Amino acid sequence: MIGSLPVSDRTRSILRGSIAVLAVAACYEATARSGWFAPALLPTLQKVTATLWVMILDGTMLHHAAMTLYRMLCGFALAIVVGLPLGIMMGRFRPIERFFMPLASALMPIPSLAWVPVFILWFGLGNTVSILIVFYAALFPMMLNAWSGVRSVNQLWLRAAGAMGANENAMFWKVILPGASPFIITGLRQAFLRAWIAVVGAEMLASSDWGLGWVIYDAKEFLNADVMIASLVVIGAIGFTFERLVFGSIERATVQRWGMVRAAKA
Amino acid sequence: MTDAVSTVDVPRAAPVRGESRLRAAAHLAFPFLVVGAMWEITAHAGVFPARLFPPLEDIAAAFWRLTVAGILPRHVAETLLRLFAGFVLAGVIGVTVGIAMGRSKRAEDYLLPLVSIGAPIPGIAYAPLIMLWFGLGNFSAILIVGFVSAFPVIFNTWTGVKAVKEIWVRSALVMGADQHRLFRHVILPGALPYIFTGLRLGLAQAWRILVVVELLAAVPWGLGWLIFGAREFLNTDVMLAGVAVIGMIGLALEKLVFERLEHYTVVRWGMMQS
Numbered sequence: 001m002i003g004s005l006p007v008s009d010r011t012r013s014i015l016r017g018s019i020a021v022l023a024v025a026a027c028y029e030a031t032a033r034s035g036w037f038a039p040a041l042l043p044t045l046q047k048v049t050a051t052l053w054v055m056i057l058d059g060t061m062l063h064h065a066a067m068t069l070y071r072m073l074c075g076f077a078l079a080i081v082v083g084l085p086l087g088i089m090m091g092r093f094r095p096i097e098r099f100f101m102p103l104a105s106a107l108m109p110i111p112s113l114a115w116v117p118v119f120i121l122w123f124g125l126g127n128t129v130s131i132l133i134v135f136y137a138a139l140f141p142m143m144l145n146a147w148s149g150v151r152s153v154n155q156l157w158l159r160a161a162g163a164m165g166a167n168e169n170a171m172f173w174k175v176i177l178p179g180a181s182p183f184i185i186t187g188l189r190q191a192f193l194r195a196w197i198a199v200v201g202a203e204m205l206a207s208s209d210w211g212l213g214w215v216i217y218d219a220k221e222f223l224n225a226d227v228m229i230a231s232l233v234v235i236g237a238i239g240f241t242f243e244r245l246v247f248g249s250i251e252r253a254t255v256q257r258w259g260m261v262r263a264a265k266a
Numbered sequence: 267m268t269d270a271v272s273t274v275d276v277p278r279a280a281p282v283r284g285e286s287r288l289r290a291a292a293h294l295a296f297p298f299l300v301v302g303a304m305w306e307i308t309a310h311a312g313v314f315p316a317r318l319f320p321p322l323e324d325i326a327a328a329f330w331r332l333t334v335a336g337i338l339p340r341h342v343a344e345t346l347l348r349l350f351a352g353f354v355l356a357g358v359i360g361v362t363v364g365i366a367m368g369r370s371k372r373a374e375d376y377l378l379p380l381v382s383i384g385a386p387i388p389g390i391a392y393a394p395l396i397m398l399w400f401g402l403g404n405f406s407a408i409l410i411v412g413f414v415s416a417f418p419v420i421f422n423t424w425t426g427v428k429a430v431k432e433i434w435v436r437s438a439l440v441m442g443a444d445q446h447r448l449f450r451h452v453i454l455p456g457a458l459p460y461i462f463t464g465l466r467l468g469l470a471q472a473w474r475i476l477v478v479v480e481l482l483a484a485v486p487w488g489l490g491w492l493i494f495g496a497r498e499f500l501n502t503d504v505m506l507a508g509v510a511v512i513g514m515i516g517l518a519l520e521k522l523v524f525e526r527l528e529h530y531t532v533v534r535w536g537m538m539q540s
Binding site for chain 2: 012013016017018019020021024041042098099100102103105106107108109110111112113114115116117118120121122194196197200201204205212213216217219220223225228229231232235236239240243
């Protein structure tokens with residue numbers, strides 16, 4: 001049908017994509033309106049949009065999102081502050097690597113969310129637990145990527161810099177750090193994705209008033225499926241924004257500009 | 267679980283036989299001894315209540331008690347069953363959708379926007395909604411795990427099929443391969459390293475959220491349930507034993523299942539260096 005229209009490949013892709021999205025939305029809407037299921041469980045898209053709009057207007061959604069972001073960014077920042085220097089030192093100094101690597105390999109396979117009940121006992125309900133869970137989730141991708149980044153810096157560059165008389169300081173800032181940066185940025189990305197999952201899960205279990213994870217979990221008790229779907233949309237939008245806009249522009253401003261990696265073809 | 271690490275191949279000095287193996291073991295054990303000793307000192311010093319910060323021997327005792335009573339093995343078995351049921355679901359759907367998207371432009375156009383919309387939402391956030399629709403219990407838990415781990419499988423399979431070298435496809439066609447043989451002998455082996463990466467990431471994701479899903483879905487057995495249930499009674503030793511078991515299973519999944527599987531297929535076919 002669309003295949004035979006005289007349009008460019010790109011237009012056809014967009015056309016087909018929108019048809020697919022619209023078809024799924026129409027199916028959902030038809031099921032919701034058919035009355036087979038309780039409207040409380042399967043709200044119409046109109047109702048979801050209305051709920052989202054009301055929640056944004058009266059500020060509750062913004063407050064939830066702000067709390068979630070606050071917890072996430074605190075834990076994420078903590079993970080960078082600890083994980084990045086540790087990972088770099090592990091890559092540079094053998095004894096540090098020997099000490100921390102076995103510990104990291106033992107702790108890494110434990111999902112961060114499994115610590116939630118333990119942390120709740122230790123630190124009580126509230127922000128501390130969520131922040132620490134995010135920290136735990138984001139620490140390992142950050143640390144291990146920094147470590148492999150430093151280790152994969154081209155030996156030739158190090159020798160060349162050394163031969164040209166670079167001291168330790170210059171070697172670190174001018175060669176090792178830029179050389180490791182593609183890995184470090186991958187680490188930031190992975191750490192962010194893990195942190196985003198962890199914060200939503202931790203909030204479901206450990207917070208008691210605000211937060212996107214909490215609002216979804218709480219809405220289940222009152223069968224507010226429209227609130228749940230509205231919060232899902234916000235969670236997805238924030239995740240998407242960070243992934244594309246924040247990390248995408250960091251990548252363009254650093255590693256792509258330095259010619260460390262090539263931009264993907266559009 | 268450590269996809270970024272395994273790709274780096276840094277040459278190391280070949281270890282000398284005999285004495286150096288002992289030294290390697292000592293190097294491996296040293297950090298754990300230090301951390302263990304610190305834990306013991308803190309626990310015995312009485313800074314925190316013993317109920318909340320049990321010494322290691324209590325944790326080991328709890329582990330032994332639960333294992334002998336058969337409680338822990340049953341929790342582990344149920345959790346693994348759930349993990350694999352969800353993972354098989356994700357593998358079948360993910361590989362099928364991924365291959366379809368990689369092979370057919372039409373399927374790619376239709377499916378990619380849907381997949382891209384679903385992917386950035388953390389799987390755990392869907393959990394309450396799915397439970398609202400399908401009720402508490404095993405079915406919902408498996409569905410959530412399957413749904414979450416399907417995304418990395420789809421993306422990696424799709425990339426893998428598209429990354430098969432055009433020249434291989436053309437030469438197979440020139441040599442008279444039909445569509446079936448082309449797929450079976452060229453595209454599938456070519457895409458397999460990516461598919462394995464996807465399955466690995468999918469399993470890691472599934473493992474990461476299964477613990478919480480078990481709690482939310484209120485299943486009667488499972489490691490997640492064990493540690494959350496122990497919280498109610500302040501059994502910190504049981505919780506920490508449960509967390510340790512979770513870590514060991516995670517490590518075993520990675521080391522025993524995937525490295526073996528990879529070794530038997532893609533490495534043996536020369537698609538990848540071990």
